[in-house]
Amino acid sequence: MIRIAHHPIYAHPLPEGHRFPMLKYDLLPEQLVRQGTCTMEQFFSPEIIEEEHVFRAHKPEYYRDLVTQQLEPRAARKIGFPLSAALVKRELMIAQGTLQGCLYALKHGIAFNIAGGTHHAFSDRGEAFCLLNDQAIAAQYLLHSGKAAQILIIDLDVHQGNGTAEIFRENSSVFTFSVHGKSNYPFRKEESDLDIALPDNTDDETYLSIIGEKLPELFNRLQPDFVFYLCGVDVLAEDKLGRLGLSMEGARKRDELVLSLCHARKVPVQCSMGGGYAPDIRTIVNAHANTYQVARDLYE
Template sequence: MISIAYHPIYKHSLPEGHRFPMLKYELLPQQLLYEGTVTVQDFFEPEKANIEDVLAVHSSNYLNDLLLLTLDPRAARKIGFPLSVELVERELRIANGTIIGAQKAIETGVAFNIAGGTHHAYSDRGEAFCLLNDQAIAAQYLLNHKLSKKILIADLDVHQGNGTAEIFSKNSSVFTFSMHGKSNYPFKKEVSDLDIALPDETNDASYLKILKETLPKIIEQQKPDFIFYLAGVDILATDKLGKLSCTIEGCKKRDEMVFEQCLKHQIPVQVSMGGGYSPEIKTIVEAHANTFRIAKDVF
C-alpha cells in the first residue's frame, strides 16, 4: 500500500501567475488514479500541523510573522508568494502531510506527499516559494518522538537544499545529502553533510553513475533507520529552472535506485515531490508519476 498526502488547498490557495507549474498538484493524483497506479483509498487529507511540531524546527518569531501575516516586506519578497491566510494554511497542511506520511512509511515502507520538498525554508526565514520546511519538520518529529535515531535526507532536486542544511547543521542525528546543479539557485550555497555540485549539462549516464557510487556508501556509513527523499524532477533537460540534461528515463532510473536501496536495507522512506518546471505540464506530471510507479513496483 502507498500512502499519499493530498489536499485541494495544495493548488487552490496559490495566487494567479503561479498556477501553471502548480497544476501538477491537481493533475498528478488524477493521472495516478486514471491509470490504476493508486486508488482513492491510498490518499489522505492532512490537517494543519501542530504549532509545537513546527516550532521544533522554525523560530517562534518567524512562525508568528507567518501566522499573523506580519512578515517584513523584504522577507516576503524572498519567498516569492504574496502572503495570505490560505497560503500559510497550505504550508501547515503540507508539513503535517509529511509528518503523517513518515509515520505511515514506518508501517508500510513508503509514503508520499503530492506537494512538499520545501527545502529552501530556513529555521528563521523562507525563500524561493518555501515557507516551512516539511521534511525537516517531519524529521525532527520522528527524532523527538523516538521513532527514529538516525535520519538521512536525500535531496535530489536540482537546487541545493540550503534551508535543510542550515536547520540540521548542528544535528548529528540527521545526515543531509544534496546532489544539485552547481550553477543553479541558490547562488550562495549552505554546507550540507555531503554536497555534490554537478556541472551544467550533466547527462543520465554521469548523474546515475555518481548517485550509484554515493548513495550506498552513505547508507553503509551512516546507517540511517529512516530516509526522506526529495524527488524533484527539475533535473530534466527540459526544465526552465534547471541546467542539467537528464531525460525522463534517467529520472525514472534515479527513483528506482533510491527505492531499491531503501528496500535492500529495509529503511522506510517518505517522498516529497519537490520541483518541476518544464514548459509542458504533461512532462512534469509524467516524470512525477514515474516516481509513484517505481515505488509500487519496488515495494
C-alpha cells in the same frame, strides 16, 4: 500499499505567473488513478500541523510572523508568493502530510506527499516559494519522539537544499545529502553534510554513476533508520529552472536507485515531490508519476 498526502490547490486566485506550476498538484493524482498506479483510497487530506512540531525546526518568532502575516516586506518578497491566510494554511497542511507519511512509512515502508520538498525554508525565514520546511519538521518529530535515531535526507532536486542544511548544521543525527546543479539557485549555497554540485548539462550516465556510487556508501556508513527523499523532477533537460541534462528515463532510474536501496535494506522512506518546471505540464506530471510507479513495483 503506498499512502499519499494530497492537498487542495490554493483557494484564492494566484497571479498568472504562479498558476502553471501549481497545476501538477491536481493533475498528478488524476494521472496516478487513471494509469492504475494508485486508487483514490490511497490518498488522504491532512489537517493542520500542531505548533509544537513546527517549533522544533523553525524559530517561534518567524512562525508567528508568518501565521499573522506580519513578515517584514523584504522577508515576504524572498518567499516569492503573495502571502495570504490560505497559503499559510496549505503550508501547515503540507507539513502535517509529511509527518503523517512518516508514521505510515514506519509501518509499511514508504509514503508520499504530492507536495512538500520545501527545502529552501530556513529555521528563521522562507525563500523561493518555501515557507516551512516539511521534511525538516518531520525529521525533528521523529527524533524527538524516539521513532528514529539516525536520519538520512536525500535531496535530489536540481536546487541545493540550503534551508535543510542550515536547520541541521549542528545535528549529527540528521545527515543531509544534496546533489544539485552547481550553477542553479541558490547562488550562495549552504554547507550540507555532503554536497555534490554538478555542471550544466550533466547527462544520465554521469548522474546515475555518481548516485549509484555515493548512496550505498552512505547507507553502509550511516546505517540510517529513516530516509527522507526529495525527488524533484527539475533535473530534466527541458526544465525551465534547471540546468542539468537528465532524460525522463534517467530520472526514473534515479528513483529506482534510491527506492531500491531503501526497500532492500528495509529502511522506511518518506518522499516529497519537490520541483518540476518543464514547459509542457504533461512532462512534469509524467515524470512525477514515474516515481510512484517505481514505488508501486517495489512495495506492492
